Amino acid sequence: MNTMIRPISTPNAPAAGGHYAQAIAHQGLVYVSGQLPVEPDGTHRPDADFADQARLAIRNMLAVAQAAGSAPDRLLKVTVYIVGIENWPLFNRIYAEMLGDVRPARSVVPVPELHYGYLVEIDAIAALAD
């Protein structure tokens, strides 16, 4: 593999559960794979409520981005897949609490279902530190 393409692996987020890296860093950017609300140690929490799932998925996404050398204030675009658009307001509130003054570009994409019955999944593109 070309050395400029750097797979990211961190114990601060759950290990990839399939044929993918947690993220790939390349040319000043990091592409974070879809993060589910799985505990960093791999414990699944399919019965957690939406708020807890949202917090955990956001935390995993941020942990992977940070492991690559990025930071919350260097997020560029976040894509959020949610089951049930009625969860949009709660998601937005939790996301705002966790990101604070940082407001990356974002799309929230309703989906009919997610892996393991989860209600939220998040991927992102972020800039690495200079």
Next chain:
Amino acid sequence: MNTMIRPISTPNAPAAGGHYAQAIAHQGLVYVSGQLPVEPDGTHRPDADFADQARLAIRNMLAVAQAAGSAPDRLLKVTVYIVGIENWPLFNRIYAEMLGDVRPARSVVPVPELHYGYLVEIDAIAALAD
């Protein structure tokens, strides 16, 4: 916030309705947030037909990209979320009319629903002018 990461804000598209910027510009690219068929002044039009919704969402996406210093012929990748794949032909026709000779990379992603009951949402990655 790092000065190289530039949030975009323009009155030519609806203000962000949640915790996000209309777009983020960084290193020659602009990441446009998911644009719904909301009027730039914030008026919602949930009862507009699919064609009108498509025109408005495309117009908003283009307005945000242009506010960042991009242009229709500098669009790189457009992602279109639609409710009802039967709307694909109509979407494609309107999109072709509005983009003319410009043919960015594109994915059309069917979704079960969208925020406020809308039928189409569009985000994009575009290059800034040199």
Next chain:
Amino acid sequence: MNTMIRPISTPNAPAAGGHYAQAIAHQGLVYVSGQLPVEPDGTHRPDADFADQARLAIRNMLAVAQAAGSAPDRLLKVTVYIVGIENWPLFNRIYAEMLGDVRPARSVVPVPELHYGYLVEIDAIAALAD
């Protein structure tokens, strides 16, 4: 159109079925449009089983990326849209077989349906060769 923005066209993947390019290359990256399981000659195979559809969609995505000057080991982020999360394990297995040691960032996004009744669509961002 700005000469730095290069539309990709290859007979090794199906021609674009709408108002888009198979891919756009720009500044060292290629943005591959959503690839369906259509034969490169344009033959539709809506009755193919999921495994065959997955192989064909992956092959098309790789063919477009390669036509732009990229390669499997230069894939950065792959987004997979599938109908039916129960197809996740089979998709992951076929994808692993075809990509081998390469593990790009990835999101698998369940959708309610896809164009022409297909079960899988794939887009990607990849790095061009140096």
